[in-house]
Amino acid sequence: xxxxxxxMHLFLxxxxxxxxxxHFSQQLKLPDSAPPAACPLFWTQFGGxxxxxxxxxxxxxxxxxxxxxxxxxxxxxxxxxxxxxxxNVFVYDLVNSCVPGIPTDIWxxxxxxxxxxxxxxxxxxxxxxxxxxxxxxxxxxHRIPQDEDCVxxxxxxxxxxxxWNDNSCDKAFPFVCKIPMLEN
Numbered sequence: 001x002x003x004x005x006x007x008m009h010l011f012l013x014x015x016x017x018x019x020x021x022x023h024f025s026q027q028l029k030l031p032d033s034a035p036p037a038a039c040p041l042f043w044t045q046f047g048g049x050x051x052x053x054x055x056x057x058x059x060x061x062x063x064x065x066x067x068x069x070x071x072x073x074x075x076x077x078x079x080x081x082x083x084x085x086x087x088n089v090f091v092y093d094l095v096n097s098c099v100p101g102i103p104t105d106i107w108x109x110x111x112x113x114x115x116x117x118x119x120x121x122x123x124x125x126x127x128x129x130x131x132x133x134x135x136x137x138x139x140x141x142h143r144i145p146q147d148e149d150c151v152x153x154x155x156x157x158x159x160x161x162x163x164w165n166d167n168s169c170d171k172a173f174p175f176v177c178k179i180p181m182l183e184n
Contacts, residue, residue, distance in 0.1 A: 038181040040072055046090045050179050051080060053098045053106075057172035060150035063107045064122055067177035079109030080178035081121040083129050091176050092153055092162040103155035107175040110151035110164075119151075123178065133163035 039050035050072065058066060063079055070077040082088045095106055109122035119127050119137075133156070137148065150169035153162055 040070065040179070043179070044094060045181060047087065048181050050181055051091065051094055051176055052077075053095050053174065053176050055099060055104075055174045058107075058175060059172055060107050060111070060169040063173075063175035064109065067175070070177060070179060072179045073182050075180050077177040077179035078121075078123040079107055080176040081109050081123050081125045082131075083125065085129070085131070088129075088131050088153070088162055094176065095153075095174070105152045105154040105165075105167075105173045107150065107152055107173050108164075109178075111149055111169070112166075113149045113169065116149075131162065131164050133165055136164060137166035 039045045043050040043052045045051075052070075054063075054066065056063075056066070060079075067077040067079055080091055082091060091106075091108070095104065110119055110127065111122070112119050114120070121127060133154070137151070147168050148166040150167060151164055152167050152173055154165040154167075155161075
């Protein structure tokens, strides 16, 4: 070993020796490819679906179109549908985790734009669960009749937490998109 200023050189002697043949009794098989991720990057899994909150103020139609730009395999995303209390809580809490302490109204995919009074989800799923705030849906009875055709999860101090309201589709709110998980 020599010491030359800041550097130290270490000289080691070694001998390579053949051990003979090595025999492995089992073959190591590597997977053909990694399994695809169930949800796209930056999306959150819940149940059999993937969700993503977009803190962009868009009209309801703009939000639905924005969602459709994302796909997972052959399925395109849609504004989220909600089919249980647990899913409703998940969607609201997803938003709250992204913008904590800042209550915000968010668009979901429920509407009666095609037929007044006939609510449907943008993803075509059945409308069976709801969590309407008191006196909702009211279709904007205090304004222009039949003006409120799109649904939001809203935040009001005097309302039930995570409850729904029908609102004018032309208002701009952040939104949550939903897409089915990839099946392995």
